[in-house]
Amino acid sequence: MSRMAKRYQGVRARQILNILRGLANNTQLQTSSSNSDMPEQLLPEKKTKASTNDYLRPKKRKVTKSYSLSNIPKYNHSMNQRRCFSVPPTITVQYRKQKDFHIYSDICSVDRGRSLSMSALTCDDTKEFGRKRCYSIPPSYFSINENTQMIEPEPSNLIVETSSYDGDYSGDDTDVIYCPSDTDRASSNSSSQLLFDEPSTSSGIYHGNTSEGRKRQIKGDPQNWKKIKNKKLRMLGQEYLGYSKPKNRKLKQDKVRPARQLGDRCYSQFCRKSKLRNCEKFDHEKRYEIHNSFWKNMNWDQRKVYVTGLITRKETTRKTSGQASRREGTFDYFLPINEYQNLQVCRTTFLNTLCLGSYTVQSWVKKSRNRVIPCQEVQNMARVKTPRSGTLRKLLTTRSFLDNIPKLPSHYARKDSSKLYLEPIYRSLNDLYRQYKEHCTQNEEPVLSRFTFQKLFHDKNLSLYTLKKDMCDICSGHVVGNINTTDYEHHIRRKNRARQEKETDKKKATSGEFILLSMDLESVKVCPYITASALYFKTKLTCHNFTIYDLVTHQASCYWFDETCADLTASTFTSFVCDYLKRYCLPKRLPIVIYSDGCTYQNRNNIMANALLNMSIEHEVSITQKYLEPGHTQMECDSVHAAIERKLKNREIHLPSDYITVTKEARIKPAPYEAIMINYDFVKDYSNKLTWRYSSIRPGRKAGDPLVVELRVIQYTPEGTIFYKINFDDDWSELPVRPRKLNSIQYTPLHATPIPLASSKFNHLQQLKEVLPRDCHLFYDTLPHE
Template identity: 30%
Template sequence: MRSDNISSTAPINYEGAQNVFSDSDRCSDQVFDSDDSLVDRNFIPSDDESSSNDTTSLADETDVNIQENKNSIELQHENKENNKKLTRKRLRNCEAWKKNIRKKKREIWARNICAKGKTVCERKMREVCPEKCRLKCFSKISTEERKAVFDYYWQLGNIDKQRVYINSCMTEINPTYRNAKSGSNRSKNFKYTFIIENKQMQVCKTYFKNTLGINNRVIFTTTKKTGNQGMVNSDQRGKSNKDRIPEEVKNDIRNHIKSFPTVSSHYCRARTNKMYIDGSLNIQTLYRLYVERCKSNHKEYAKLTTYRHILNSETNIGFHTPKKDQCALCENLKNANQETKENIKERFEKHIKEKELSRIEKSKDVESDEIEVYCYDLQSVLPTPSGDVNSFYYKKKLATYNFTIYDVKNKKGYCYLWHEGTAKRGANEICSCVFKFITNNENENLVFYSDNCVGQNKNKFVFGMYLYCTQKFENIKSITHKFLIVGHTQNEGDSMHASIEREKKRVLKGGPIYVPSHWSVVVRNAKKRGNPYIVDEVSTNDIFDFKKLLPKNWK
């Protein structure tokens, strides 16, 4: 530990753990939509959505690198990593789901593994029709032209686009003679064509299927989904438009969540953007209040699953004040890889040694008969009003502050209470409480332990106050302030905060707290064994401006 001595009428020892961390260590392609054709009856698919009479566009499409199209499936979601929104729960990434990756690979004829774990081979162009074919398809189109048609079809990469292409290659015909009885369910007759060099080449059905690498089921589904106007309906699998929740209902949920006042974390305000609401609430209670509001306003309300989804995916709100942060360096070491562990090994060993030395130093002070040891800290905010009353949840609450000083040797607790209407919680307020404590203290050598909060404890105003006390009070010979290592500031004074929180929960079960003065009763009754906590309600007359001492006592 490091020790700096300040000379005055009586010696003041400033002992603080050396800060071994820096600030950084402490803070730890457009998809086709067939809805266009359904809305506009005169809609004509563009060149990249259906077959075309322009041979140049067909040739350009065949030059597309298929491998790049395959790789884009796995990498499509990576570009969104940098635009992540901090929410209560991790957002779902549907594009990275295995079933959607399999579906995308299947649509671009890539080698794939089905849901059962079996390997599905990639799509291949099959043999041409036999020589006895009446249309002699094999003599009309060359192998290179067939391959270009095959590649173009599968590079569309979307089942809706592929169905539009198949539909454009099919024409319904009425033969002059048909050997079928009246009322027969025999399917329609179609003529199949490919556009090669601006010419329509009629082919047989076998040649058509083998060239595209498809079967009868694909053709049957396409004809079934083709409407009277010749437009192919889009694939509706996985969609639930009929059950879509109205946007107005979703906005009601968002507004209800925003109606609750939020506060930042007591311990990590500078390191997180997460906000917190009343710890007595939970998702079930929020939803119950939401339903009651909707019923009173005669509005439609959503289900609990929808409310939970919006809360988890669109907000970063917690329901309780988190526990005190763990040490940033220790936590980083637990989650680091081997290389990182080797890089920070020396610094970590020094950090652990500093922690152990600070604990040993505090134990020696407690065992010494020549000094008195005290730990002080500011408890988390006590809101007023507080209780299980629906209207309280929507109101901005008055903050009540509780500054605690714990006598380690005699096991006595001192509490200084005030609300934000009386004063803030900065250096002057902390100095005033400690000054009032020292004023009523008859011991000669005082040792204080605290955390490293610069705005409250570790600043020149506190030590200016110490210097003033040694000059003002003749009984005081020395005042020593020692800071525990960052991340390892647990001390005996934390037991006071835990006892008060337990008593707070017990009292709120019997009824709400309406005024700040009721907190003093809660604090006095918090300790069930031994000496009760001594409560001092701070007024404006007890707050002093210790900044004025600096020009005289601090150089």
């Protein structure tokens, strides 16, 4: 047994005995009148050679300790019970109303008992002895059976609870010191089988919130540090904790320093008679104003400049004969009587008004040169230890590595995200760190540790993966407690209602009432996409895939384009939708319903609305757009993206046209996906306001009216009217905007020439030709660039 364990046993024994002595004193008077009413079998046995006062003292019993499971009877081994070895041996106590206390150790099998080993132990005690708390509920009530030496339950009316256990517990009956609650005792007395339920708080014992998870703070906030808080309090002149250095001990921050108070005024007779000093002109209110402004509105550097500006230093006028004097000069002290005049006062008035010490003021004045005080931050920077050359070299190499990796923003929530995302060529941070080590090995550079590399990675606000569109902010905020229950339940009702609406429409579309579509944009892709290390520091060509899926026929069309052919604007996506409707939907002469997410620049904007309205008028077909609840926009078109991702695994992409091949191979039955590689002249200019019938699709005009992002359903009729719904259960409302009358509309191409690339990206693509087949070089040579 270690020295610390022995020491712990002594402390615990003293704590338990103090608790029991207090119980004996408190219950002596309460139980004296009730002894005559107790059953005979519960009264203590009569003793012939002992006085009645012996019952008031705890019996001295030998306390034994157990250090392993070998001391537990076989009765417990059959239940596969185990003990938490992070807790010292358990000492259990039995006591009755006759003040007769018995102390036992956990060498016996605890069926129903209360363990006092952790019930009165605080968190500080566990830290002092280097122990961890046991994650199990302590035993409650017990007594000893002399025949079997096992512990049996004690009647509840004989138990006086002394303390409660406030720790965590596992609620598992495999723990040695687990015990049932009061409700479990009532249900298990009639049976010899041990059936332990989850402990409850009906007995008044609170065991903490067992469902609450532990939170991890990744970065510490220096503003919450004790040292920084006291530093601020000291600067503001408030009470704070200072440092003390006891003899032969370490420096501690435990000495309370009082707040800065306005001192007494000067009562010197010399100052009253002197013509130079004006202490009497500064009353209490004026001195308090100076004191308050000095400590509330200034920092230390400003105070130093303020004090040195109020003190003049001159040579000594009176010199004594004899040895050389250490006095270097004389200080004259001044205080401002108004904004334009300073009056001379004595040193006592000056120091008491500003609540400063004489040594502090003299030190500030002596350190000043031409009344200029060096900034404390500049002085601190000179004392900061710079990293060693080896460590500094590692940091510079790592920062250079992270800066040179190509980055691109995600097309999901681009306006709300400030992170930079690495191109999708790394599967995890381990893959990135492995590439970093290879880079350092090739360049003969020192390698930084994995922990420091990850810290620098997050400090630069980088991320490996793009944001996931289906990650709901409201649900995530409710889990951590930032969203109240009312808003969360309203959000869940909207989500369920949107899914119910889509299921109803699927049944109607299956019966042939209308055509049901879903559309979405796949995550960004890059070209070329290979595993060569040369790609890690080069920017590549970005590619996108916009998918439209028929929920009844399962026909899917994928519109692929790179950044030289189209950009991520509303006209681009409107061109795809109009092309699909003309080829597959309009010939059937059925109403069209389109489901999508609420992305504004893709699906819910004025450009898309006017284009669909013009198509509805021209072909006399009703078109309806329905938007799912943000964060819960799972649709059938996502299956197309998933199939493409699976096919892209361990696949090399040399040209954007390779994505066409992968898309067609992603599905065989019922038919391969349709893959279309568009050209720059495919996209039409739907942003021309001359082609708009509605100038806005906002269902309101003044403050407080619904916004565009609140629209859930938009319907375009052949009569040239737009109807909308804020909720799926609302009635149709006409858009409160007067439409324009247009006869014929012609759309022109949006781009007359391909979109040029940046010169840096074009140069990187030229360098990447070294790892690409020769038949691909011509494509990269002919790319338009600045």
